[in-house]
Amino acid sequence: MHNHIKELRIKLNITQDQLAQRVNVRRETIVFLEQGKYNPSLKLAYLVAKELGTSLDKLFLFED
Amino acid sequence: MKLKHYQTIKLAAVIILAMAVSQSILFKNIFLPIIFMLATALILMLLRRRVKEVMADERDYQTGGQAALLAIQIYGWGATIGMLVLYGLRDYNLYYESIGLTLAYSCCFLFLLYGVIFRYYQKHKFADKKILYIIILFILFLGMAAFSLRLFSGEDDWQCQNGQWIPHGHPDFPAPTVPCK
Numbered sequence: 124m125h126n127h128i129k130e131l132r133i134k135l136n137i138t139q140d141q142l143a144q145r146v147n148v149r150r151e152t153i154v155f156l157e158q159g160k161y162n163p164s165l166k167l168a169y170l171v172a173k174e175l176g177t178s179l180d181k182l183f184l185f186e187d
Numbered sequence: 188m189k190l191k192h193y194q195t196i197k198l199a200a201v202i203i204l205a206m207a208v209s210q211s212i213l214f215k216n217i218f219l220p221i222i223f224m225l226a227t228a229l230i231l232m233l234l235r236r237r238v239k240e241v242m243a244d245e246r247d248y249q250t251g252g253q254a255a256l257l258a259i260q261i262y263g264w265g266a267t268i269g270m271l272v273l274y275g276l277r278d279y280n281l282y283y284e285s286i287g288l289t290l291a292y293s294c295c296f297l298f299l300l301y302g303v304i305f306r307y308y309q310k311h312k313f314a315d316k317k318i319l320y321i322i323i324l325f326i327l328f329l330g331m332a333a334f335s336l337r338l339f340s341g342e343d344d345w346q347c348q349n350g351q352w353i354p355h356g357h358p359d360f361p362a363p364t365v366p367c368k
Contacts, residue, residue, distance in 0.1 A: 147244070
């Protein structure tokens with residue numbers, strides 16, 4: 124599942140560590156999220172979208 | 188408290204615990220490592236609450252769950268095969284049967300514990316951990332009680348009578364080498 128987390132994070136001038144602290148996860152989890160190697164829970168996905176000021180469907184790209 | 192400081196303290200605690208266990212073996216004191224383990228676990232638990240950084244998140248729990256399941260499967264297969272092999276070769280060495288039975292009982296206990304926790308998590312929320320801890324402590328208490336009863340009851344053991352070691356029941360190990368007084 125691809126996403127725009129890295130692009131939006133850089134656009135808002137937020138580091139991976141800062142984003143991790145805001146959504147209460149480890150920095151490594153943000154790294155895996157940005158690389159598309161980890162599918163977050165609904166709660167975490169919602170929190171990340173909220174911190175980046177966007178919605179879930181605009182942040183994550185679901186591929187069939 | 189920072190995570191790095193907690194990890195340093197944890198490492199030091201493990202080293203001290205290892206030293207305590209080695210000393211307990213020298214002094215033949217089984218209570219010393221138990222006391223140290225409980226004290227260390229309590230101290231680390233209290234210190235962990237003071238760490239402000241995130242120590243484990245949902246990805247760690249997910250990965251840990253998958254790793255634990257695979258580890259249980261590997262141990263189950265290994266212990267079962269090991270038990271069967273050792274039981275088949277018990278005539279060649281007196282200790283093979285005891286080791287095989289230890290593997291079998293440990294495997295049964297592990298799967299029983301896994302089944303109880305799995306069933307609990309299926310029915311209850313992951314946040315309700317207090318009741319789960321109570322159930323686990325109760326199972327551990329039952330296991331330790333059964334183990335202690337078996338170990339200290341004198342059944343299937345060697346007893347010192349009139350200066351000689353007399354078998355009581357069917358002990359799986361040879362007579363003690365210490366003099367019978």
